[in-house]
Amino acid sequence: MAIEAREIYVTALKNTHALEMQALQIMERQVERLKNYPEMEEALRRHIEETHGQRARLEEALQALGDSPSAIKEGFLGFVGNMMALGHTPAQDEILKNTYANHAFENFEIAAYQSLITIGDAAGQGTSLTGFRQSLQEEEAMAQRVRTLIEPTTRRYVELTLAGEQADR
Numbered sequence: 076m077a078i079e080a081r082e083i084y085v086t087a088l089k090n091t092h093a094l095e096m097q098a099l100q101i102m103e104r105q106v107e108r109l110k111n112y113p114e115m116e117e118a119l120r121r122h123i124e125e126t127h128g129q130r131a132r133l134e135e136a137l138q139a140l141g142d143s144p145s146a147i148k149e150g151f152l153g154f155v156g157n158m159m160a161l162g163h164t165p166a167q168d169e170i171l172k173n174t175y176a177n178h179a180f181e182n183f184e185i186a187a188y189q190s191l192i193t194i195g196d197a198a199g200q201g202t203s204l205t206g207f208r209q210s211l212q213e214e215e216a217m218a219q220r221v222r223t224l225i226e227p228t229t230r231r232y233v234e235l236t237l238a239g240e241q242a243d244r
């Protein structure tokens with residue numbers, strides 16, 4: 076039997092859901108550890124709230140199709156997992172590695188939502204797509220926020236390090 080567009084869409088919904096669950100884990104872990112970078116902490120807290128909404132949108136779309144999120148597929152998150160592992164090893168430059176990884180992660184999510192919306196469109200699932208367009212906008216805004224924070228964060232890291240203060244997180 077031929078694969079239907081609906082199946083491709085369901086798989087994309089599950090993958091994106093797994094991605095958001097990973098996003099929540101990563102951001103919550105960082106927020107707990109951050110001490111000396113209040114702007115990054117604020118950006119992460121805001122985006123954690125948004126991400127809960129994004130997760131709910133995906134769950135609603137799956138439920139509407141009579142499906143539910145499944146366990147994280149190994150392989151799909153391999154790349155992201157490796158990238159995020161950068162920030163998991165305690166290092167003097169932990170904040171820098173997390174900043175690079177957050178930038179990469181948000182851009183990964185942008186690609187995932189653009190793709191999900193395209194697949195949903197091909198599957199004739201117009202109703203859920205308004206919500207996913209909003210999720211996409213939120214990812215773009217967060218990617219931009221992280222990008223804007225690269226320079227001030229790095230400057231603060233250098234200043235704290237030179238002053239002999241805690242700079243890693």
Ligand SMILES: [Fe+2]
Binds near residue numbers: 122181217
């Ligand atoms: Fe995100």
